[in-house]
Amino acid sequence: MNRIGFDNAKYLEMQSSHISERIAQFDNKLYLEFGGKLFDDYHASRVLPGFAPDSKIRMLKELRDRAEIVIAICASDIEKNKVRGDLGITYDVDVLRLIDAFRSQGLYVGSVVITQYAGQSAADAFQRRMEHLGVKVYRHYPIAGYPNNVPLIVSDEGYGKNDYVETSRPLVVVTAPGPGSGKMAVCLSQLYHEYKRGVKAGYAKFETFPIWNLPLDHPVNLAYEAATADLGDVNVIDPFHLQAYGETTVNYNRDVEIFPVLSATFEKIMGECPYKSPTDMGVNMAGNCIFDDGAVRDAARQEIIRRYYTGLSDRRQGKADDALVFKLERLMQQVKATPDQRPVIAASLRVAEETGNPAFAIELPDGEVVTGKTTELLGSCSAALLNALKRLAGIEHGVHLISPAAIEPIQTVKVKHLGSNNPRLHSDETLIALAISAAADPAAAQALSQLSKLRGCEAHSTVILSQVDTSIYSKLGIHLTTEPQYETNKLYHR
Numbered sequence: 431m432n433r434i435g436f437d438n439a440k441y442l443e444m445q446s447s448h449i450s451e452r453i454a455q456f457d458n459k460l461y462l463e464f465g466g467k468l469f470d471d472y473h474a475s476r477v478l479p480g481f482a483p484d485s486k487i488r489m490l491k492e493l494r495d496r497a498e499i500v501i502a503i504c505a506s507d508i509e510k511n512k513v514r515g516d517l518g519i520t521y522d523v524d525v526l527r528l529i530d531a532f533r534s535q536g537l538y539v540g541s542v543v544i545t546q547y548a549g550q551s552a553a554d555a556f557q558r559r560m561e562h563l564g565v566k567v568y569r570h571y572p573i574a575g576y577p578n579n580v581p582l583i584v585s586d587e588g589y590g591k592n593d594y595v596e597t598s599r600p601l602v603v604v605t606a607p608g609p610g611s612g613k614m615a616v617c618l619s620q621l622y623h624e625y626k627r628g629v630k631a632g633y634a635k636f637e638t639f640p641i642w643n644l645p646l647d648h649p650v651n652l653a654y655e656a657a658t659a660d661l662g663d664v665n666v667i668d669p670f671h672l673q674a675y676g677e678t679t680v681n682y683n684r685d686v687e688i689f690p691v692l693s694a695t696f697e698k699i700m701g702e703c704p705y706k707s708p709t710d711m712g713v714n715m716a717g718n719c720i721f722d723d724g725a726v727r728d729a730a731r732q733e734i735i736r737r738y739y740t741g742l743s744d745r746r747q748g749k750a751d752d753a754l755v756f757k758l759e760r761l762m763q764q765v766k767a768t769p770d771q772r773p774v775i776a777a778s779l780r781v782a783e784e785t786g787n788p789a790f791a792i793e794l795p796d797g798e799v800v801t802g803k804t805t806e807l808l809g810s811c812s813a814a815l816l817n818a819l820k821r822l823a824g825i826e827h828g829v830h831l832i833s834p835a836a837i838e839p840i841q842t843v844k845v846k847h848l849g850s851n852n853p854r855l856h857s858d859e860t861l862i863a864l865a866i867s868a869a870a871d872p873a874a875a876q877a878l879s880q881l882s883k884l885r886g887c888e889a890h891s892t893v894i895l896s897q898v899d900t901s902i903y904s905k906l907g908i909h910l911t912t913e914p915q916y917e918t919n920k921l922y923h924r
Contacts, residue, residue: 433722434479434480435726436716438485440719441485445715453600453632457630459631460632461631461632463613463635464603471486476733477649477654477730487535496600497601499537499540499605501525502543502545502612503522503543503606504544504546507610508553514607525560538599543593544570545570547571557569570616573589589618590622590626618692618695635685635712642668643718649731649734651665652665652765655761656733656758656761657733659741660754663684666681668707668709671709681709734765738755740911741758773791773799777801778891778892781803785803789891790803790814792814793889794818801817812855812859819831822877822880823880825877831877832867836867841854841855844859857898864877885906885907886907887907888908895910
């Protein structure tokens with residue numbers, strides 16, 4: 431399993447301090463565009479072992495008395511019912527989730543901005559809903575020629591038409607349900623309005639990846655390319671930073687491409703651009719908190735392998751194309767990663783070959799790999815889950831944690847009354863049955879108590895799993911990959 435290579439305590443301290451310094455650089459007013467996931471940043475925790483998934487929120491909590499949150503959402507995303515792929519909820523619903531999540535952490539949510547508003551009826555309904563809930567809502571409008579027509583953009587007919595978002599704290603964190611929501615435009619529009627009011631506010635950007643002070647071809651930065659392969663993002667050397675300082679830093683293509691326009695916009699608003707490069711705009715300190723480069727390199731290679739297998743399975747399911755898979759293959763080659771470096775793959779394939787049925791493997795925290803095979807009672811992922819819990823609890827392999835007699839009535843209900851074609855227990859059904867057994871069986875109770883130890887473990891299935899099983903493994907924090915194969919040759923799969 432991965433060894434720790436990232437100092438999270440140092441990161442929290444450095445990041446909070448650096449943002450405070452950036453606030454002081456301006457007129458005690460900073461608009462901070464927050465990219466990536468504020469909650470549950472599991473990509474960062476996988477490629478930077480030691481990084482806590484909630485680090486960004488913990489860092490903001492250090493600044494809670496000085497910070498407020500503004501959430502941007504694009505009107506067309508509301509109109510189209512755009513869905514977050516990781517959560518399966520629409521962007522407008524995710525705004526509600528984000529507000530609740532921020533408030534639960536003691537962070538102040540000041541308002542919501544509907545960007546690119548052009549009279550969309552769904553956006554109107556969303557605004558009414560938010561206002562009924564006591565949330566302030568502002569509108570920003572499309573600007574012809576954005577982002578290149580700087581004279582129009584930075585005028586009363588451009589940013590000047592947008593609502594001015596009333597804020598009350600020195601640090602305004604602008605975030606969104608997903609990419610393309612207009613976070614940067616909200617920040618720049620606010621700068622325009624603040625300067626018209628005599629407030630010399632500033633702008634900065636917080637993106638964890640790519641890490642600017644790691645090499646371009648470092649596996650951590652290439653793992654970011656793998657994670658955003660479907661968006662077409664690529665890491666590049668920041669030519670503006672190299673020219674200004676003679677220092678090689680890494681940024682990503684969209685920021686580098688847009689920087690000349692941003693620079694001209696800053697000059698129009700502020701009189702001069704406070705930054706000489708896209709790298710200058712960033713405030714990310716993650717690269718300074720890596721203390722074991724070998725550990726993070728190994729972890730990043732594992733992430734690229736996982737992304738590759740996800741790409742293969744997505745292509746099999748019609749959710750990705752050949753171009754995505756080819757890009758992931760190229761990244762695998764760049765970091766010299768192979769499936770052999772992921773032991774659960776070979777172990778599951780071996781069991782599948784021996785049994786002629788789907789198989790599953792889990793790598794435990796000590797590096798031991800346990801497997802599960804398909805039986806009449808359990809699917810292979812359920813069997814592997816029980817075997818892993820038994821191993822962690824020191825229970826003999828042959829011990830039944832769930833009585834077969836208890837499983838059979840569950841199967842009857844599934845098939846006879848719920849219309850399921852698969853009588854075998856899924857992972858969620860297996861865990862519920864184990865929890866029931868734990869009430870009377872000390873061994874089952876001991877096994878159930880090991881669940882938290884599975885977080886961060888690796889797993890591989892020889893077939894594409896049902897959404898139910900995939901979801902359970904995700905909730906348990908197990909890093910799952912699958913072969914790009916279905917269990918049957920049917921055209922319709924659930």
